Amino acid sequence: MTVNLSKGQGISLEKSGGGALSSVRMGLGWKAAPRRGLFGKRTKEIDLDASAVLFAGEQPVDVVFFRHLVSDDGSVRHTGDNLVGGAGQGGDDEAVLVDLQRVPVHVDQIVFTVNSFTGQTFAEVENAFCRLVDETTGQEMARYTLTGGGQYTAQIMAKVHRTGGGWTMTALGTPANGRTFQDLMPAIVPHL
Amino acid sequence: MTAELVRGQNHPLTETRLEITVSTGDPVLAGILLADARGHVAGPDGVVHPGAPRRPGLEVPGRAAASHRLTVDLGALDETVHRVTVALALAAGAAGPDRFGATAAPFTAVHGPGAAELVSFTLTGLGPETAVAALEFYRRQGAWRVRAVGQGYTGGLAGLLRDQGLAEGAGALAAAAHEAAAPVPRHATASRTAGDGTPAAVAPPPRPGEPAPATAPPPAAPPMAAVPPAAPSGQASEPSAPPQPLPAGGGRVDYRHPGRAGGPTAAGPPSPQQASQQAPQRSPQQDPPAGPPRPVAGDAEGWTPEERLYNQVRGMFEDLARAVAAYRSAVSFADARRERELGQALADPRSRTGGTAGRARAEAEARHAALVTRARAVLDRDLAQLTAESEVVEPALPPAFARWDNPVWHGYRVPMENPMALRLGDLHLPERPELRIPLLVRLPLETGLWIDGGRTGTTADLAAGPGGTRRAAAEAAVALAARLLAVHQPGDYTLHVLDPAGSAAASLAPLLESGALPGPPAAGAAGVTAVLSELTRRVDLLHMAVRGGAPDALPPDLAAGEHLLLVNDFPHGFDDRAVTRLRYLADEGPAVGVHLLMVADREDARAYGPLLDPLWRSLLRITPVPDDHLADPWVGHAWTYEPALVPAGSRVLVQVLRQVAEARRAWGR
Numbered sequence: 135m136t137v138n139l140s141k142g143q144g145i146s147l148e149k150s151g152g153g154a155l156s157s158v159r160m161g162l163g164w165k166a167a168p169r170r171g172l173f174g175k176r177t178k179e180i181d182l183d184a185s186a187v188l189f190a191g192e193q194p195v196d197v198v199f200f201r202h203l204v205s206d207d208g209s210v211r212h213t214g215d216n217l218v219g220g221a222g223q224g225g226d227d228e229a230v231l232v233d234l235q236r237v238p239v240h241v242d243q244i245v246f247t248v249n250s251f252t253g254q255t256f257a258e259v260e261n262a263f264c265r266l267v268d269e270t271t272g273q274e275m276a277r278y279t280l281t282g283g284g285q286y287t288a289q290i291m292a293k294v295h296r297t298g299g300g301w302t303m304t305a306l307g308t309p310a311n312g313r314t315f316q317d318l319m320p321a322i323v324p325h326l
Numbered sequence: 327m328t329a330e331l332v333r334g335q336n337h338p339l340t341e342t343r344l345e346i347t348v349s350t351g352d353p354v355l356a357g358i359l360l361a362d363a364r365g366h367v368a369g370p371d372g373v374v375h376p377g378a379p380r381r382p383g384l385e386v387p388g389r390a391a392a393s394h395r396l397t398v399d400l401g402a403l404d405e406t407v408h409r410v411t412v413a414l415a416l417a418a419g420a421a422g423p424d425r426f427g428a429t430a431a432p433f434t435a436v437h438g439p440g441a442a443e444l445v446s447f448t449l450t451g452l453g454p455e456t457a458v459a460a461l462e463f464y465r466r467q468g469a470w471r472v473r474a475v476g477q478g479y480t481g482g483l484a485g486l487l488r489d490q491g492l493a494e495g496a497g498a499l500a501a502a503a504h505e506a507a508a509p510v511p512r513h514a515t516a517s518r519t520a521g522d523g524t525p526a527a528v529a530p531p532p533r534p535g536e537p538a539p540a541t542a543p544p545p546a547a548p549p550m551a552a553v554p555p556a557a558p559s560g561q562a563s564e565p566s567a568p569p570q571p572l573p574a575g576g577g578r579v580d581y582r583h584p585g586r587a588g589g590p591t592a593a594g595p596p597s598p599q600q601a602s603q604q605a606p607q608r609s610p611q612q613d614p615p616a617g618p619p620r621p622v623a624g625d626a627e628g629w630t631p632e633e634r635l636y637n638q639v640r641g642m643f644e645d646l647a648r649a650v651a652a653y654r655s656a657v658s659f660a661d662a663r664r665e666r667e668l669g670q671a672l673a674d675p676r677s678r679t680g681g682t683a684g685r686a687r688a689e690a691e692a693r694h695a696a697l698v699t700r701a702r703a704v705l706d707r708d709l710a711q712l713t714a715e716s717e718v719v720e721p722a723l724p725p726a727f728a729r730w731d732n733p734v735w736h737g738y739r740v741p742m743e744n745p746m747a748l749r750l751g752d753l754h755l756p757e758r759p760e761l762r763i764p765l766l767v768r769l770p771l772e773t774g775l776w777i778d779g780g781r782t783g784t785t786a787d788l789a790a791g792p793g794g795t796r797r798a799a800a801e802a803a804v805a806l807a808a809r810l811l812a813v814h815q816p817g818d819y820t821l822h823v824l825d826p827a828g829s830a831a832a833s834l835a836p837l838l839e840s841g842a843l844p845g846p847p848a849a850g851a852a853g854v855t856a857v858l859s860e861l862t863r864r865v866d867l868l869h870m871a872v873r874g875g876a877p878d879a880l881p882p883d884l885a886a887g888e889h890l891l892l893v894n895d896f897p898h899g900f901d902d903r904a905v906t907r908l909r910y911l912a913d914e915g916p917a918v919g920v921h922l923l924m925v926a927d928r929e930d931a932r933a934y935g936p937l938l939d940p941l942w943r944s945l946l947r948i949t950p951v952p953d954d955h956l957a958d959p960w961v962g963h964a965w966t967y968e969p970a971l972v973p974a975g976s977r978v979l980v981q982v983l984r985q986v987a988e989a990r991r992a993w994g995r
Contacts, residue, residue: 190659206961207652208645224330238652239700240659271349273433274448 157269158294158303160184160230160246164262164280165222179218180259181251182280184228185315186210189243192326196241198230199315209236210244222261231269232294234301243295245306245322247315248280250287256280256309264291266303276305288312290322328435331447331474339463339470341438342401346394346412346461351430352422353390354414355507357483358398359459359490360384361409366491370499373487377506384410390417390507400463400470409464411475411490415457415483418504426452426478434460436472447474455479457486621715623722632724636747636766639719639727642712643753643763644960649708650757651961656701664694709758716761723749726813727764730805730972730979738812738982740989745769745813750806750948753956753965765956765967767946770888774912774922776945777803777969780929796927798950800833800894802969803925805979807892809970811842812982814888816989822857823847823892826899830925840983841991847894854899858907861891861920865911868918888919896926897934905934909941 162184170177185199188210196205200215213229220227232244248264256262262280267273276292286309294303310321329337348356357375361367374381379388383402387394398410414432416422423429426449435446449460455478462473479485483500492499626641628634671686721732726745728734729752748769752762779799811819823834825847837843848857864884871877897905912922924945931938947955954966972979 190656191663193659193662195655195659204960206648207655208648208960209652225328236652238656239704240656240697271430271433273349273430 156235157231157233158275159226159232159267159269160186160264160291161226161267162228162248162262162264163222163224163226164219165260166219178254179252180254181215181217182219182228182259182262183215183249183251183314184212184230184264185247185249186212186230186232187245187247187315187319187322188237188241189245189326190238190240191242192323194319197315207236207238209233209238219259224261224263226265234294243293243326245293245325246291247318247322248289248291249312249314249318251313253287253313255285255287256289257284264289266292275303278305278307284309286311288318288321290318290325293325328443329445331445331472333447333449333451333474333476336471336473337445339400339436339444339472341444342399342470343439344398344400344444344463345437345441346396346398347435347437348394348396348412348414348432348460350392350414350432353392353417354394354432355390355417355483355503356386356394356396357413357415357503358384358386358396359411359413359487360403360407361411361490362406363408364491365409367487369492370495373492373499373503375499375503375506377502379506388506398463409462411462412460413457413483413486414460415486415500415504417507418482425454425456426458427454432458432460436461445472445474447476449476451476452478456482459486459490621711621718623718632727632746635719635723635727638715639764639766642715642719643958645708646712646755646761646763647958647961647963649705649712650755650963653701653705653757657698660694660697660701663697664690667693705757709761713758713761716763720764723764726769726809727766729764729970730976735978735982738978738985740816740985741813742815744815744818748809748813749970750775751967751969753967755963755965759966762968770916770919771921772916774916774924774945775806776924776926776942776947777806778927778947778949779925780927795950796829796925797833799925800830802948802950802971803892803894803923804830804833804837805970805972807890807923808837808842808979808983810890811986816986816993818887820887820889821892822861822889823894824854824857824899825894826850826854827895829898830894836980836983840980841987842983849899851899851901851904854904855901857891858904858911861889861911861915862907864889865914865918865920869914872918886919888921890921890923891915892923892925894925895930896924897931905938909938912941912944 162182164180164182167177167180183200185197186205187194188196188198188205196207196210198205198210198212200212203212203214204210209232211231211233213226213231216227230246237244246264246266250256250259259281263277264280265277266275268275278289278291280289288310290306290308290310292303292305292307294301296302306325308321308325310318312318312321331337348354355376357373359367360372360374367373374384374386376386376388376390379386383399385397387396396412400410403410412434416424416426416429426432431452432449433446434449436444438444447461449458452458458478459475462475463470464473465471479489481488483503484497487496487499624631624634624638626634626637628637667690668687671683671690676682720729723732723734724745725732725734725738725741726747727749729749746769747766748771750765750767753765754760754762777799779796781795807821807823811821821837821843823837823843825831825834826849828847828849830847834843834847838846848854867880867884871880891911893908896908900908908922911920915921922945928942948967948969949955950969952966952968954964956965956967957963958965
């Protein structure tokens with residue numbers, strides 16, 4: 135069974151064994167811009183940012199991004215802003231961790247987004263991907279390759295939402311444009 | 327740096343002692359095949375499988391399970407071995423799936439010494455196969471490399487073996503492997519649970535020079551599992567939590583902390599914050615059936631018991647702030663939603679007739695109540711956990727962190743080292759006023775303290791009556807100064823008191839009576855000037871010495887040690903010059919160990935206008951009566967602060983200060 139989700143596909147985050155998924159991680163990785171010879175500091179860095187927006191009844195109640203690394207309730211944590219990218223070999227350069235058991239009762243959807251803060255489109259960034267991982271087992275549940283994704287600077291990646299007693303993840307994969315998650319809010323609303 | 331391989335990709339290896347972890351959705355058995363230069367497995371001896379789980383340098387688990395650890399020492403293999411293949415096969419006869427396509431994609435990772443993950447490979451795209459060659463290690467120009475294979479076989483283990491050149495006996499060998507690995511139902515479920523999220527329960531990677539740990543689970547559990555190496559030392563006063571039940575897989579040493587069900591996850595060590603939050607954040611899945619584990623004092627990271635307790639208190643502080651933030655956010659959302667729904671019901675003209683509006687109102691109220699009830703239930707669960715933690719932490723606190731009514735103060739002995747932090751008082755939130763979090767500040771103090779003797783208008787303040795708040799402020803200051811004297815080594819902390827009008831004489835009595843304060847407090851304008859000049863000179867010279875890099879050149883009367891200046895009734899007795907000196911001390915003093923503790927009512931100093939505002943802002947304001955003016959750094963709740971006061975009628979303060987004075991005399995300081 136492949137683990138890649140196609141656009142719009144939903145998977146329940148309940149395990150076959152009956153245990154609910156307790157924590158998920160959205161990872162984002164990309165390859166740093168190549169150093170430019172003599173004056174290396176003038177390299178045009180590439181800064182992608184991962185964010186998570188918490189919604190309650192379609193109202194945003196909290197957001198986790200590079201300026202607010204932990205949601206007020208402590209359930210969603212960002213591992214910290216990476217301004218330049220990494221080796222581009224598949225490791226996460228930024229990650230957002232969600233402890234689903236700790237998410238406040240009124241929050242029913244969490245939307246994950248990726249933005250290019252420095253403005254390069256995904257066509258210009260090498261080895262860029264984002265993925266969702268079951269943090270307890272390390273299993274990848276969904277992966278998007280952003281590189282080659284066209285002239286877009288942002289992507290609304292996926293949402294996890296409450297269904298019954300558990301959580302379901304739906305892959306969205308909608309391209310968009312924007313510098314931070316605020317610019318994406320109009321694009322996010324139709325997916326709620 | 328982990329390299330995530332895709333099928334067919336290879337990666338050089340610099341290590342030869344390797345550990346391979348396998349995690350799958352359903353029980354599988356794992357084996358290792360050794361092939362020669364031509365790629366043929368020589369015979370049954372070349373297969374390490376659950377029926378014959380050990381060979382020099384190789385070891386595989388003896389049972390089918392959903393997570394495995396295999397150890398491979400490539401350096402210990404014969405020269406003739408050119409290829410080492412890691413194979414997986416679905417457990418036969420189990421209730422699990424009959425093909426890899428029906429289970430989660432197997433995940434494999436190769437770890438080097440120190441458990442560092444070198445490469446990982448997720449075997450995606452499998453369909454009807456029941457056995458798969460996952461990874462292979464092979465020699466290339468004298469060095470070993472690893473390749474992600476992911477080749478599946480519909481013919482099961484026998485088909486895989488045949489393909490590897492084992493013509494005869496492949497079927498028999500496969501049958502033997504399956505038989506040996508046949509999961510006893512109890513084992514299958516147990517190892518599956520262990521693979522579901524508690525990798526901390528499996529044996530550690532082998533260290534060079536040690537025999538590889540027995541990952542095959544014999545029924546006998548090693549007795550050392552009951553002695554967790556991570557148990558906090560120095561917490562003998564605490565009954566340790568009952569050890570967790572051993573994973574039913576047996577045989578494996580449980581390295582988890584007895585008080586922590588959820589160990590670090592496979593993703594790496596948890597951040598300090600995560601670790602400190604783990605107690606109330608445990609998921610039910612990781613909990614033993616007995617319910618949440620009992621909290622243990624000192625259950626946080628740190629080098630010393632003191633630091634562990636400090637971090638634990640800080641973790642409790644943050645957890646309480648965040649738990650309440652979640653609750654308040656849910657309640658305010660519920661309120662807003664009810665408002666909206668009621669508004670909609672009333673705005674719709676059709677609903678005005680009949681009982682529709684009434685029904686809509688009742689529905690909105692019911693939805694509101696349901697959400698608030700659920701939020702409250704979650705909050706109550708968290709608060710119960712934090713209360714239980716507080717109940718074990720409070721009695722374990724050292725004097726510097728403890729309330730004055732803690733028995734540790736009755737058994738007080740002068741300390742041999744200085745503390746890292748000091749308890750200024752307690753904090754609580756209106757959601758659970760009886761859950762008190764100690765307000766600890768790091769020592770040495772980075773800013774001065776200001777005990778506000780002014781009227782705050784709170785009920786406690788009004789109850790104190792006119793002048794009562796001011797008297798309470800002086801008492802709080804004395805309790806704080808006495809605490810600072812007591813928790814430092816004798817002679818390391820010197821107290822200077824300015825009481826220009828003598829208005830705090832009654833409150834200062836314990837300090838004088840016990841001899842902890844050698845002379846009477848400086849009185850009058852002359853006394854103020856004398857003390858301030860001396861401290862100003864001290865700060866000035868120390869700064870000069872520090873900047874000049876000549877700390878040895880100080881005059882002998884400027885010995886090391888910290889000083890606390892307690893100013894009562896500011897600005898009484900202060901002229902402009904003295905006020906300027908005081909501001910100098912507040913700004914420059916903390917860096918060289920001269921600290922300020924002011925008891926003041928801002929109203930008294932209003933003649934100075936805004937000139938003193940920077941001084942007030944630079945001080946940490948605390949109140950002698952409960953008041954909600956302190957904000958936490960995470961969410962910004964308004965916390966109600968209560969000072970750490972000596973219980974009425976208690977002699978503990980004088981007893982402690984006597985010991986301090988005696989020790990100082992005995993030490994000749």
